[in-house]
Amino acid sequence: MAKRSDFAGLDLLTAFGGDESLKKEILLSDIITNPEQPRVFGKEDVSDLVESMKRLGLIEPIVVRKLGKKFQIVAGERRFQAAKVIGWKSIPVVETEASEDRCYEIALAENEKRKSLNPWEVGRAIQFLRKERKKTAEEVGKILGYTERYVKQLSSIARLDQKSVSELLKSGSDLSVKNLETLLKKKEGRGGETISPRKPGERVTLDLKPLTIKNRESFLRELSNLKKKYGLS
16 A cells, blocks of 8 residues: 555644745635646535535635735635635635745645545646656655655556546546556556556466557567566566
8 A cells, every 4th residue: 555644634834844824814806726736626516615614614724825916725725615605705814935836735735635636636746746846756755645656656647638537437437546547558558567566476467369460569568668667577
């Protein structure tokens, strides 16, 4: 099982070195969402939060950063959307002066604390940090409490497009790592190799006879590369 840190009860601003933060209340009209936030699925459905916030109010402020004359959400977009549905005019916030990159890491860790991201969404975020922010798999692993191997595994899942993942979800299948990897292999026309770690001694037997000689050679080359990449024998 992949190693994960327990974010429960963690003050993320403190964890990410956010000493320069200020708690206050601001108008909803002064707040904008972040188009690059990690969450893709389910952020529109806030009915559960609406009922909770009507009864109890906002237990935990959202986190924002100043962006021009507005405040951009770092963490808490669903709470913000629920407040709009309820009809609030203002909302408690914690303003941070953390950098844009740091804010993205806070948003990702906040979602992980709430376990509100599926593996594909986490994979997209990991891919973004590795490709766009030039972070290593080890550095991303420290942010999320994941092993380096699991970071690479989720990053590979992110090769799936959103439409394919949506169709898998609509079919009633869970967006588990196993199901997403199976879909990825199908989309890429790959054989029986696996991305997930296998139990010691577990073997897979494939019948390559139906393949043409050219496709068989191509498959074996790709399989050889995958075996090297994932340390398989």
